[in-house]
Amino acid sequence: MEEEREWVARVLHGDKEAYAHLVNKYKNKVYALLLGMGVAPQDAQDITQESFIKAYRHLATYNQDKKFSSWLYKIAANSCLDAWRKQRREILDEREEEYIETASPEHAYLHKEQAQELRKHIDHLPEKYRLVLVLRYIDDLSYKEIAEVLDLPLPTVQTHLHRAKKKLRDALCDTDAGGNLHEMYGV
Amino acid sequence: MKCMEYEQMSRHAESETVGREKMAIDTHLLDCTICRRLYEQCIAEREALQDAVQAPELPASFTADVMAQLEPYPDVVKRPQKETQVRTKRKLKKWMYAAVGGFLALSVAASVSPSFASYLTKSIFNRGNEMIDEGLQMAGERGFVQQGDYHVSDNGITLRVLDIVADPTRIALSYMLEKESGDHLAPDFEPRLDGNKVYITDTNGKKLADISNWTRNDPYGIIGFQLEKNIPEKVIVHFELSRVGGFAGIGAKEGKWNLQIPVDMKKGIEATHSVAVNQQHTTKQGVTINVRKLLFAPSKSQLEIMTSLSESAREQMRKSIEQERRLGLKTEEVGPQDESSYGISYRLIDEGGRVVAGKSGPVHPSREQEKNNIDSTGSHDILGRITWKDSFIPLGEAKRLFFVLDSVDMEEAADFTLEFVPDDIKAKPITAQYQGNTITVKGFTINTEWDMKKAPPFFDDNTHAIVEMEGVQTNETGTFFNWVAIDENGKAYKVMMSGSEDDPDASGNRKFTSTLRIYGMKHKPERLTLKLTRVMKRHTDVNWKADIPLNR
Numbered sequence: 191m192e193e194e195r196e197w198v199a200r201v202l203h204g205d206k207e208a209y210a211h212l213v214n215k216y217k218n219k220v221y222a223l224l225l226g227m228g229v230a231p232q233d234a235q236d237i238t239q240e241s242f243i244k245a246y247r248h249l250a251t252y253n254q255d256k257k258f259s260s261w262l263y264k265i266a267a268n269s270c271l272d273a274w275r276k277q278r279r280e281i282l283d284e285r286e287e288e289y290i291e292t293a294s295p296e297h298a299y300l301h302k303e304q305a306q307e308l309r310k311h312i313d314h315l316p317e318k319y320r321l322v323l324v325l326r327y328i329d330d331l332s333y334k335e336i337a338e339v340l341d342l343p344l345p346t347v348q349t350h351l352h353r354a355k356k357k358l359r360d361a362l363c364d365t366d367a368g369g370n371l372h373e374m375y376g377v
Numbered sequence: 378m379k380c381m382e383y384e385q386m387s388r389h390a391e392s393e394t395v396g397r398e399k400m401a402i403d404t405h406l407l408d409c410t411i412c413r414r415l416y417e418q419c420i421a422e423r424e425a426l427q428d429a430v431q432a433p434e435l436p437a438s439f440t441a442d443v444m445a446q447l448e449p450y451p452d453v454v455k456r457p458q459k460e461t462q463v464r465t466k467r468k469l470k471k472w473m474y475a476a477v478g479g480f481l482a483l484s485v486a487a488s489v490s491p492s493f494a495s496y497l498t499k500s501i502f503n504r505g506n507e508m509i510d511e512g513l514q515m516a517g518e519r520g521f522v523q524q525g526d527y528h529v530s531d532n533g534i535t536l537r538v539l540d541i542v543a544d545p546t547r548i549a550l551s552y553m554l555e556k557e558s559g560d561h562l563a564p565d566f567e568p569r570l571d572g573n574k575v576y577i578t579d580t581n582g583k584k585l586a587d588i589s590n591w592t593r594n595d596p597y598g599i600i601g602f603q604l605e606k607n608i609p610e611k612v613i614v615h616f617e618l619s620r621v622g623g624f625a626g627i628g629a630k631e632g633k634w635n636l637q638i639p640v641d642m643k644k645g646i647e648a649t650h651s652v653a654v655n656q657q658h659t660t661k662q663g664v665t666i667n668v669r670k671l672l673f674a675p676s677k678s679q680l681e682i683m684t685s686l687s688e689s690a691r692e693q694m695r696k697s698i699e700q701e702r703r704l705g706l707k708t709e710e711v712g713p714q715d716e717s718s719y720g721i722s723y724r725l726i727d728e729g730g731r732v733v734a735g736k737s738g739p740v741h742p743s744r745e746q747e748k749n750n751i752d753s754t755g756s757h758d759i760l761g762r763i764t765w766k767d768s769f770i771p772l773g774e775a776k777r778l779f780f781v782l783d784s785v786d787m788e789e790a791a792d793f794t795l796e797f798v799p800d801d802i803k804a805k806p807i808t809a810q811y812q813g814n815t816i817t818v819k820g821f822t823i824n825t826e827w828d829m830k831k832a833p834p835f836f837d838d839n840t841h842a843i844v845e846m847e848g849v850q851t852n853e854t855g856t857f858f859n860w861v862a863i864d865e866n867g868k869a870y871k872v873m874m875s876g877s878e879d880d881p882d883a884s885g886n887r888k889f890t891s892t893l894r895i896y897g898m899k900h901k902p903e904r905l906t907l908k909l910t911r912v913m914k915r916h917t918d919v920n921w922k923a924d925i926p927l928n929r
Contacts, residue, residue, distance in 0.1 A: 204449050209447065210444055217439055218434050235439070238439075246447050312426075327430045328430050332392075332393065333393055334877075343890075348384075
């Protein structure tokens with residue numbers, strides 16, 4: 191936190207290069223967040239770049255009592271949500287329905303591909319659940335920080351996360367390898 | 378306390394429980410193998426999800442591309458640029474094992490990875506490496522590191538153990554997985570996997586400890602072992618690995634890496650001494666606290682405390698549980714682990730009154746819950762006594778130390794009932810007061826849920842009722858865990874609670890929001906009664922201070 195405050199202060203005092211530290215520290219996290227939200231790689235890279243530029247330009251409004259990363263994720267998540275809103279909602283809603291169908295027993299997977307399998311299921315979660323899940327696991331954000339990033343009440347964050355995991359477990363149960371997340375990871 | 382449902386345990390595994398809820402769960406886990414298994418499952422699940430959301434890295438030119446589009450802020454005074462080291466924070470995984478009925482935690486933060494070449498001269502157990510706890514940093518700084526050339530190769534991968542810190546409380550070592558090209562594999566390996574074993578024996582092959590924690594400090598992995606008493610002067614660390622460099626099979630290499638590393642314990646043993654304290658006090662709530670000894674080892678100071686309950690306090694607890702059962706819960710709904718719990722909070726202060734260590738706070742003067750804590754393990758004996766070994770970063774050169782008891786937390790029978798019409802509650806939330814706490818019920822829904830299973834019956838009806846609650850709790854009252862729900866026909870249901878609390882305000886009051894899940898309730902009753910049966914109370918009227926003689 192201290193180190194980041196120092197970087198932010200230096201940027202605001204005209205030392206542009208100090209911002210590179212923040213970009214280096216968080217670029218892959220933001221990118222992973224956007225990929226996790228289902229954005230295609232090239233678009234994710236563009237939105238990551240936009241997010242950093244936006245954050246830089248609004249840096250004076252950033253409340254230094256909060257984590258810089260939370261504020262940055264909020265900017266990135268909002269950019270992504272804006273992009274989503276531009277698309278037709280129906281397409282996204284249909285995906286959730288489709289998902290139920292594709293998670294059929296024939297949908298076998300090999301042991302070696304478990305992480306990819308899990309990732310694929312995450313990609314098919316409804317956005318609101320996926321967003322909370324990805325924020326939680328990309329950078330160990332606390333429930334409270336996620337609530338701040340997404341402007342959601344804390345209980346909603348908990349519920350979304352719980353449902354996201356439940357959907358993942360159900361989806362994994364439906365594969366040939368069966369089992370749940372726990373069995374899958376050998377405990 | 379009652380056994381935990383997945384949701385609560387999941388929060389606990391994700392470090393989302395604090396204060397008394399955390400304390401209650403930790404204590405419960407000492408005794409309950411079912412919950413401990415669930416806990417380990419939740420940790421594994423968290424790790425699987427952390428792995429699954431990892432993404433490839435952006436091209437190296439990304440930062441320059443962003444920077445090229447930015448204009449400097451106008452500055453009043455241009456300052457000379459200071460060289461700041463960029464820290465690469467890796468996603469961390471913590472393996473946590475229940476060891477002798479206790480838990481271990483390695484505190485970890487960001488990392489600065491030293492270059493490959495520097496490892497020969499510089500141990501990663503050094504001051505300033507935030508990936509390891511401060512105790513290991515201090516032990517490293519004071520020269521308790523053993524380095525050697527221990528390696529084994531198979532399938533193009535070399536497992537190389539670099540340096541080892543050892544004292545009678547623990548051994549920590551770092552290793553790398555090198556490719557022939559000079560690159561490194563991720564230091565991952567799954568200690569849970571049958572073919573992967575890392576453990577410690579004496580020179581006769583008698584096992585002394587299993588791996589207790591693991592973390593990564595890329596390209597290094599760091600493994601820790603917790604040691605119990607009577608450690609010989611020489612021990613052997615055994616690696617028997619069959620799959621390394623990946624998690625859940627991703628990026629992993631199969632092979633056979635067997636390695637034995639002798640560790641000289643002599644220096645660590647010689648630098649360790651313990652001070653017998655043996656001071657005992659029984660609080661008026663019936664909790665006996667025996668501060669037994671304080672061990673000073675190079676990598677940690679470890680306070681051993683035994684706590685127990687008086688017969689009358691136990692009787693009181695049994696009664697409150699009985700009362701709960703009399704409400705009509707079926708016996709299978711109240712398991713043998715359904716015991717009440719208790720805990721203590723304390724500080725260690727030096728001769729100048731400074732807090733040098735503390736647990737389960739509030740640690741004065743800040744509201745930190747812990748001070749300088751590294752880890753804490755606990756074990757029950759057959760008499761129900763708990764021996765806690767609380768470890769702190771080495772306590773240094775205090776001339777005198779005092780143990781100060783801050784509070785005793787105990788579950789007590791509660792007598793509080795809320796009754797409402799579920800149909801009306803959304804429009805007309807109800808609020809009630811209980812011993813200075815405010816509790817508002819603001820929602821009731823039936824949650825229709827089907828769990829799919831592999832074996833018949835393939836669908837499990839997991840439908841349950843959800844009650845939304847919020848309010849303000851005082852400092853004296855813990856989280857309201859223990860509720861029983863009773864429908865209009867007098868049928869009792871088990872209730873599971875999850876939720877969150879804000880940080881306390883200046884007077885110690887905490888806002889909370891809770892979700893009560895009433896399992897088995899599949900209909901919306903005309904009337905619903907919620908009975909709070911037990912509550913964790915914090916007693917701060919404990920006045921005990923024990924002198925720890927340091928003989929300095």
